[in-house]
Amino acid sequence: MDVETPRLRLRRFTTADLDLLVELNSDPEVMAFLTGGEPTPRARIADEILPEWLDEYERWPHWGHFAAEARDTDEFIGWFGMRPKGGYPDDVPELGYRLKRSAWGHGYATEGSLGLIDLAFGEFGATSVIAETMAVNTRSRGVMERCGMHHVRTRHDHWDDPIPGAEQGEVEYAITRDEWLARKARFLG
Numbered sequence: 001m002d003v004e005t006p007r008l009r010l011r012r013f014t015t016a017d018l019d020l021l022v023e024l025n026s027d028p029e030v031m032a033f034l035t036g037g038e039p040t041p042r043a044r045i046a047d048e049i050l051p052e053w054l055d056e057y058e059r060w061p062h063w064g065h066f067a068a069e070a071r072d073t074d075e076f077i078g079w080f081g082m083r084p085k086g087g088y089p090d091d092v093p094e095l096g097y098r099l100k101r102s103a104w105g106h107g108y109a110t111e112g113s114l115g116l117i118d119l120a121f122g123e124f125g126a127t128s129v130i131a132e133t134m135a136v137n138t139r140s141r142g143v144m145e146r147c148g149m150h151h152v153r154t155r156h157d158h159w160d161d162p163i164p165g166a167e168q169g170e171v172e173y174a175i176t177r178d179e180w181l182a183r184k185a186r187f188l189g
Helices: 015-024 042-059 108-122 138-146 177-188
Strands: 008-012 064-070 076-084 093-099 128-134 150-155 170-176
Touching: 008 108, 015 042, 015 076, 042 064, 064 093, 064 108, 076 108, 093 108, 093 138, 108 128, 108 138, 108 177, 128 138, 138 170, 170 177
Parallel strands: 093 128
Antiparallel strands: 008 064, 064 076, 076 093, 128 170, 150 170
């Protein structure tokens, strides 16, 4: 299943995408709010992360992680994900995204996220969509807010090796189907 927005093509990952993910997860600024800037080891991406993402397509035909490419250049700019989150029902998927630094500030995160949110509600029967980030990650929180999501809660998890900002907690944002419908009506009406 490919998804297209005005400027992006979201496609399923393949094993040939390993080097793209390694490069993305090696940028300290991209990984700042995930690992404190530490790169994800290539072996972990090859042996755990990418195989798990490929398995998602079998488990959930319309959910998963998608490689994001700029439609005008076919350049890989990162990924978007929409899949059920552990502890939540399958009709409450979690939105996620990670973009190359060169793609920051161009509206791609909001555009790709809105594309997946529209599919989740419009075609796949989601009742809510959630997203999480560190409280200090103001850029990601801004994307969530531009997508019509609202802050639901802040939680403080225990980390054995916390990264800077962890003391301020993790935030959860959400948008319900009814909120999405009202937002669509405002923009269309």
